[in-house]
Amino acid sequence: MSIQSINVRNQFRGRIKEIIRGPVVSEIDVETPHGLVTSVITTRSVDELQLQLGSEVIALVKSTEVSIAKV
Amino acid sequence: MSIQSINVRNQFRGRIKEIIRGPVVSEIDVETPHGLVTSVITTRSVDELQLQLGSEVIALVKSTEVSIAKV
Amino acid sequence: MSIQSINVRNQFRGRIKEIIRGPVVSEIDVETPHGLVTSVITTRSVDELQLQLGSEVIALVKSTEVSIAKV
Amino acid sequence: MSIQSINVRNQFRGRIKEIIRGPVVSEIDVETPHGLVTSVITTRSVDELQLQLGSEVIALVKSTEVSIAKV
Amino acid sequence: MSIQSINVRNQFRGRIKEIIRGPVVSEIDVETPHGLVTSVITTRSVDELQLQLGSEVIALVKSTEVSIAKV
Amino acid sequence: MSIQSINVRNQFRGRIKEIIRGPVVSEIDVETPHGLVTSVITTRSVDELQLQLGSEVIALVKSTEVSIAKV
Numbered sequence: 001m002s003i004q005s006i007n008v009r010n011q012f013r014g015r016i017k018e019i020i021r022g023p024v025v026s027e028i029d030v031e032t033p034h035g036l037v038t039s040v041i042t043t044r045s046v047d048e049l050q051l052q053l054g055s056e057v058i059a060l061v062k063s064t065e066v067s068i069a070k071v
Numbered sequence: 072m073s074i075q076s077i078n079v080r081n082q083f084r085g086r087i088k089e090i091i092r093g094p095v096v097s098e099i100d101v102e103t104p105h106g107l108v109t110s111v112i113t114t115r116s117v118d119e120l121q122l123q124l125g126s127e128v129i130a131l132v133k134s135t136e137v138s139i140a141k142v
Numbered sequence: 143m144s145i146q147s148i149n150v151r152n153q154f155r156g157r158i159k160e161i162i163r164g165p166v167v168s169e170i171d172v173e174t175p176h177g178l179v180t181s182v183i184t185t186r187s188v189d190e191l192q193l194q195l196g197s198e199v200i201a202l203v204k205s206t207e208v209s210i211a212k213v
Numbered sequence: 214m215s216i217q218s219i220n221v222r223n224q225f226r227g228r229i230k231e232i233i234r235g236p237v238v239s240e241i242d243v244e245t246p247h248g249l250v251t252s253v254i255t256t257r258s259v260d261e262l263q264l265q266l267g268s269e270v271i272a273l274v275k276s277t278e279v280s281i282a283k284v
Numbered sequence: 285m286s287i288q289s290i291n292v293r294n295q296f297r298g299r300i301k302e303i304i305r306g307p308v309v310s311e312i313d314v315e316t317p318h319g320l321v322t323s324v325i326t327t328r329s330v331d332e333l334q335l336q337l338g339s340e341v342i343a344l345v346k347s348t349e350v351s352i353a354k355v
Numbered sequence: 356m357s358i359q360s361i362n363v364r365n366q367f368r369g370r371i372k373e374i375i376r377g378p379v380v381s382e383i384d385v386e387t388p389h390g391l392v393t394s395v396i397t398t399r400s401v402d403e404l405q406l407q408l409g410s411e412v413i414a415l416v417k418s419t420e421v422s423i424a425k426v
Contacts (some may be wrong), residue, residue, distance in 0.1 A: 005190075005191055005213075005281040005282065005395050006202075007186060008117075009107075009184065010091070010109055012105055013142070017108040019201075019387060020378065020379050020399075022235060022377060022378040023235040023273075024233050024234075024235035024239055024240050025235070025238060025253060025380060027079045027134070030139070031100050032105065034105040035104075036403055037110060038080040038081055038397070038399075039134055039135040039137035039138065039139050039379060040126075040138050040367070040379065041136045041138065041139055041205075042151065042253060043102050045139070045151060048139065048147075049139065049148075050141075051141070055108075055141065056141075056142050057140060057141055058137060058139070058141050058142055059137050059138070060133065060138045060139075060140060061081075061137055061138075061413070062280055063098070063111045063181070063407060064167075064277045064419045065132055065133070065136040065388050065419075066109065066110035066111070066112075067112065067131045067361060067362065068099055068107045068128050068129070068130060068131075068361070068390070069128060069129045069131060069361040070120050070121075070122070070127075070194050071091075071127050071129065071135065071206075071360075074315060075352050076353065076403075076404055077352070077354075077361075077404075078351055078353070078397070078400035078401075080400060091164070091165065091166050092166075092286040093167070094165075094305070095305075095306035095309050095310055096166050096309060096324060096419075097166055103386075111419070113324060115322075115364070116364060116418075117309070120361075121358055125160065131361075133348075133349070133351055133396050134400075135204075135206045135348045135349075135380075136204070136206075138148060138204055139148070140147065145272070151251040162308050162328075164306060164309070165307075166345040167309060167329065168260075169276070169308050172281070173346075175247040175248075176225055176246075176247040176248070179223050180222040180279065181279035181280065181281050182276045182277045182279070182309060182326060183279075183280065183281055186279070197223065197283065198281055198284050199284065200277050200281070200282045200284055201280070202279070202281075202282060203219055203247055203274045203279055203280075205240070205251045205252055205253045206347075206348045207346070208254075208272050208273070208274055209242070209256055209272070209274070209290060209346055210241055210252050210258070210262065210271070210273075211219075211270060211271045211290040212262050212263075212264070212268065212269075212271060212289050212290075212291070213226070213269050213270065215388075218332075218424065219344075219422060219423070219424040228340075233386035234418075235377060236375065236378075237375050238299075238348075238380060238395060239379055250324075251387070253348070254347075254392070255293065255347050255395060257375075257382065258293060262290075271289075272398055275419075275420070277309075277324070277419045277420075290424075293393040294392050294416075297423045297426070298358050311418070312423055316389070317389040317390075318388075318389040318390070321365050321421060322365055322421065323416045323418055323421035323424055324419045325421075325422065334423050334425075335425070340425075340426050341425055342423070343423060344385055344420075344421070344423075345416045345421055346364075346395055346420070347382070349417070349420040350395070350396075350410050350415070351394065351414070351416075352383055352385070352394050352396055352400070352404065352415075353361075353404065353412060353415060354406070354410065354411075355404075
């Protein structure tokens with residue numbers, strides 16, 4: 001199914017640099033122009049989306065999940 | 072309290088470009104090298120952290136909150 | 143941008159039945175075959191996606207966000 | 214402990230169809246009248262709740278965790 | 285509906301000390317032995333659960349939502 | 356990097372009592388003066404933060420992740 005647009009405001013486009021597979025969840029490291037973004041998703045999703053090294057993806061984050069720290 | 076280090080792997084450093092205040096939660100838009108990162112936090116936190124336009128902050132996201140989409 | 147596929151496994155398709163607008167976040171109630179699914183997203187996203195009563199949408203939930211209770 | 218009621222608005226009742234056990238987290242697939250709902254919880258919780266195939270459960274999702282996509 | 289048990293491992297029992305109502309979401313501050321625990325839920329849930337100052341409640345957090353910082 | 360202050364309002368200080376390592380994520384059980392707090396983080400973070408039994412840590416939870424149940 002193709003999704004036209006999604007409300008998730010924070011989108012980071014890049015390529016998969018590393019996949020650490022586990023039996024239930026896997027870690028996906030996405031190389032973006034400005035650094036690495038790390039995601040943990042189900043291993044089943046990794047297979048269903050046929051994700052592999054080099055795949056072009058978007059890492060998405062809902063705004064309510066973003067914390068703010070002062071430096 | 073000063074925190075030495077935090078497990079949140081995705082950290083986006085930048086400056087606050089816009090604050091939309093609500094009675095309970097506020098939207099904080101942070102200009103980062105990755106582009107705009109949007110966060111929704113409690114308005115009480117905005118005040119306690121004394122966040123304002125131009126404040127230097129880090130937007131943090133836990134890896135389990137990051138989804139992956141294929142393009 | 144059109145997204146081909148997304149890892150979010152739980153997708154509930156339906157139509158928007160009610161929108162409660164707030165200054166920062168809004169509540170979106172989606173009528174689906176599963177019953178009513180309620181979402182809280184930024185009001186800015188409501189406007190950017192041009193959501194309104196009757197809009198056809200998919201409510202998506204990441205598996206790591208789903209809790210299990212025994213009845 | 215019995216909980217009277219909970220603020221989590223999105224509740225999907227069904228039976229467990231599949232459990233994928235991992236050392237730390239497990240995937241629980243719940244068959245509801247309107248499709249599969251997938252959850253990732255700690256394996257310790259799976260054991261403490263004595264979840265098994267066929268167990269009657271409710272999958273719960275907080276409204277702030279639900280994203281909206283336009284189709 | 286009465287829920288027998290829930291997989292959410294982190295449960296903080298206490299009494300509501302303050303409610304800040306907004307049009308869409310409200311902040312609920314719960315006084316617990318751990319100190320103050322703050323929650324943001326939909327205002328509709330506040331009304332449906334008939335929450336008020338002094339109400340005895342449990343604040344629940346899914347383990348995957350808990351971050352760890354070193355001090 | 357040292358973080359001055361963070362908006363995450365719910366902070367539980369304690370010592371690590373148990374670590375269950377998995378290939379991708381690990382469970383961290385933190386003993387606080389008022390009970391156990393459980394967290395699931397990436398195993399890579401466990402290693403990067405050099406977490407071990409007895410480490411003094413803070414468990415942090417964003418307010419929007421806290422649900423409320425009535426007892």
